[in-house]
Amino acid sequence: MNFASDNIMGASEPVLRALVEANAGPLPAYGDDPLTQEIEARLGAIFEREVAVFLCATGTGANALALSALVPPWGLCVCHREAHVIDDECGAPEFFMHAAKLAGLPGTGAKLAPETLESWLAGLSSSVKQMPPKALSLSQLTECGTAYGRDEIAALSAIAHRNGMKVHMDGARFANALESLGCTPAQMTWQAGIDVLTFGATKNGCLAAEAIIFFNPQDAKAMPWLRKRGGHTLSKGRLLAAQFKGYLDDDHWRDNARHANAMAARLADGLTGQGLRLAWQRAGNEVFVVMKQAQAEALRGQGCAFHPWTATNLAPDDALGPDEGIYRLVTSFATQEAMVDRFLTLVDRTM
Structure with missing residues (x-):
């Protein structure tokens, strides 16, 4: 994943x-x-x-x-x-x-x-x-x-x-x-x-x-x-x-982008549905989710790959908690629904 x-x-x-x-x-x-x-x-x-x-x-x-x-x-x-x-x-x-x-x-x-x-x-x-x-x-x-x-x-x-x-x-x-x-x-x-x-x-x-x-x-x-x-x-x-x-x-270029965006929307909806919040509103194929750092490490331990992100561009009234971080997840033209759903299942288990 x-x-x-x-x-x-x-x-x-x-x-x-x-x-x-x-x-x-x-x-x-x-x-x-x-x-x-x-x-x-x-x-x-x-x-x-x-x-x-x-x-x-x-x-x-x-x-x-x-x-x-x-x-x-x-x-x-x-x-x-x-x-x-x-x-x-x-x-x-x-x-x-x-x-x-x-x-x-x-x-x-x-x-x-x-x-x-x-x-x-x-x-x-x-x-x-x-x-x-x-x-x-x-x-x-x-x-x-x-x-x-x-x-x-x-x-x-x-x-x-x-x-x-x-x-x-x-x-x-x-x-x-x-x-x-x-x-x-x-x-x-x-x-x-x-x-x-x-x-x-x-x-x-x-x-x-x-x-x-x-x-x-x-x-x-x-x-x-x-x-x-x-x-x-x-x-x-x-x-x-x-x-x-x-x-x-x-x-084909637009079809690829539509698919990547749809997979990101599926991912974002699933994450927010589990009670997590997004650092910024999703506008394409990138999702920036706020998670507990321990949760992110647990997901990485199960083979999930994503990157931590800087919090310097957050709105002034949207500061992170002491044990929280922002993590970027990017979908592509080749991302499959099953991959997104499997990741969301793992997120749910780490909540």
């Missing part, structure tokens, strides 16, 4: 089949193949806009490259203080931005509030001694499993744009957030003010595939060189495109 992450699962069958089909015969290298061109056009259709698309293999690479196109070495990228880009990527965004900095702000549930962003920006000096803010990065889903609603994205984007900043969305779990909010890809991105999206696929059924999507192609002029210099232009680029073909065909 492994709920450690959605990264623990391999690729889905449609993605693997597409890879095998694309493997046969010669095709031009470095993404100059017809399959890559097809995927670029399909992503434009999905987002209902002319876009510039750059495929790469890792989320860290995609985030770092996207931000490097937006932020000069003397600039700042603003994000939540525990966003993935600042807390989990080993300084890669700052490395690719050539000494530009990430500035982390607080927020309940790992979400930035518009008033927090506006107040912080208003307090910045315009002196040459101060690095100017050049981008805002929003995680969707956040590191606490919460989602920014369309109005929240629009409000934050408007503040950023008024301050001369571009807006990046780290969409590692983009599909899960999309299904949770019940909107279109366009509504959750460029129509709400997002300039650049890291469109995640690896966590949702691909082997290793992400797409950097610029909603204003003019912003992407440097990207071919940035991606190549950064070591993320694959010579066999068609194999990235093939994964996206299997992922996008027949709305």
